[in-house]
Amino acid sequence: MKVQVRYFASLREALGAQQAIDMPVGSTLSELRDALIASSPKHAELLARGRAVRCAQDQRMCGEDTLLVDGAEVAFFPPVTGG
Amino acid sequence: MRERVSVRPADFDLSEEVAALRAHDGGVGAVVAFVGTVRDHSGGQSLRAMELEHYPGMTEAAIEAMIDEACKRFDIRGARVVHRVGVLQPCDQIVLVAVSSAHRGQAFQACEFLMDYLKTQAPFWKKESGAQGSRWVDARSSDDAALERWGLRSANAA
Numbered sequence: 001m002k003v004q005v006r007y008f009a010s011l012r013e014a015l016g017a018q019q020a021i022d023m024p025v026g027s028t029l030s031e032l033r034d035a036l037i038a039s040s041p042k043h044a045e046l047l048a049r050g051r052a053v054r055c056a057q058d059q060r061m062c063g064e065d066t067l068l069v070d071g072a073e074v075a076f077f078p079p080v081t082g083g
Numbered sequence: 084m085r086e087r088v089s090v091r092p093a094d095f096d097l098s099e100e101v102a103a104l105r106a107h108d109g110g111v112g113a114v115v116a117f118v119g120t121v122r123d124h125s126g127g128q129s130l131r132a133m134e135l136e137h138y139p140g141m142t143e144a145a146i147e148a149m150i151d152e153a154c155k156r157f158d159i160r161g162a163r164v165v166h167r168v169g170v171l172q173p174c175d176q177i178v179l180v181a182v183s184s185a186h187r188g189q190a191f192q193a194c195e196f197l198m199d200y201l202k203t204q205a206p207f208w209k210k211e212s213g214a215q216g217s218r219w220v221d222a223r224s225s226d227d228a229a230l231e232r233w234g235l236r237s238a239n240a241a
């Protein structure tokens with residue numbers, strides 16, 4: 001299934017605003033992050049485990065154990081700093 | 084009725100916002116407003132500009148959900164949040180949270196609750212520019228601690 005990945009802030013500057021990726025049905029956001037890490041050295045650096053990366057699916061904050069939804073918009077971004 | 088949330092580059096007028104919030108509501112006996120502004124220094128260095136990025140759609144929805152939560156927890160009559168995005172200069176206004184209620188206690192609490200919530204749960208990111216170049220602002224664990232006072236766990240900065 002296809003998901004649209006979006007990046008914000010420092011991740012957007014390094015990886016671009018968005019990309020599409022194919023994932024097996026039943027994958028989690030964590031598995032998506034692993035697939036992205038494996039896709040290029042730059043992704044590996046920016047999304048490395050141990051780095052503070054937050055995520056959302058279809059514009060709702062969620063944990064990485066969340067199951068991906070077909071056609072979803074998934075976002076990865078640094079901790080938020082508004083206000 | 085006026086929308087509760089506005090995320091935009093344009094500045095806001097505190098008097099006008101407060102007037103709109105309590106217009107035609109004779110039950111209002113208190114309005115508490117918080118305004119966040121851009122400091123001219125950060126970490127001992129002078130700051131030339133601050134750029135704010137957001138996640139269009141999600142940011143507005145997240146703040147709407149926060150206001151819903153505030154309405155459940157506190158006896159308030161109205162709330163309005165304006166958050167600016169784009170490039171801001173030192174001394175510019177960044178954010179307004181205004182809450183109306185019958186008595187001051189609930190308005191003070193709801194206003195602080197909304198700011199604590201917004202700091203750690205609304206998708207905004209700040210980038211500071213100074214003489215030494217630009218850098219993305221790090222999240223603070225003290226902001227997570229502030230939200231936890233309200234019984235909500237936050238692991239934004241962790």
